[in-house]
Amino acid sequence: MTEASTRWRPAVAEPELACPIAPVVDIVFSRWTTPILWVLHEYGRQRFVELARRITTITPKVLTQRLRQLERDGMVTRTQHAEVPPRVEYEITDLGRSLAPLFAGLAEWGAENLDRVHRARATYDADPTRPLPG
Amino acid sequence: MTEASTRWRPAVAEPELACPIAPVVDIVFSRWTTPILWVLHEYGRQRFVELARRITTITPKVLTQRLRQLERDGMVTRTQHAEVPPRVEYEITDLGRSLAPLFAGLAEWGAENLDRVHRARATYDADPTRPLPG
DNA sequence: CGGTATCCTTTACGATACTG
């Protein structure tokens, strides 16, 4: 069985017992999905290479994986045109777009609190008696 | 050098170039942090074992790691009492509590859209010509 | 009780090469 056909499994299965938002976090905030959705939302419908160029550090393999996952979850559509050379376009769906207010909220929280986090880290790290998180 | 003293590094470094909320996501939505913050917010100040019992599947090692990280980021305080047997209490900070509206937004999004996601998955998986995400 | 230490497995990810 090839790697690509291996059935996808969520990274976290049980913590949702203690935390009702865990399923949402699994869908929306698994690695690379946030930049992909953001770029799709920001720059509109675009091709595979455009996505790859905007998310500079992602490899084609991983980009494909995440796009498939987002497509499966109904966040993104994939449109293939019968042309040579091939042209495939990705676009965010209404479901994906419905996350926009949440993303805006996160951006706002970051603008207001990120420096607090960094100062907390500096304070913590300055104390030699405290262990650093592993 | 022990495992616990290995310096922590963020899981994602560069995607923030394409996505301004990536730094926030790194801090707030790395694995296990959401259930921990949720439980601390929901049940208030509590001891290590209480946390462990409520987040049923987490191991003590990982719980310690994530609590250290949250403490370093200023989301959680750790209070150690000079008693025998030892008593340590964890409490969410104001900074941690400031995430509450965001978490509520995520919960609301889930309530409204999670079934859409599941239906999208079912539809996607029902089509045998589509590859499953790897 | 509140963790650490050690070992081990998983899985995600990156690099590279290749193809319809």
Add this chain to the structure above:
DNA sequence: CAGTATCGTAAAGGATACCG
């Protein structure tokens, strides 16, 4: 162009045992 195949690595996480 839009991926897929293959290989290799590294970090995160789980299991278990142990300690002050």
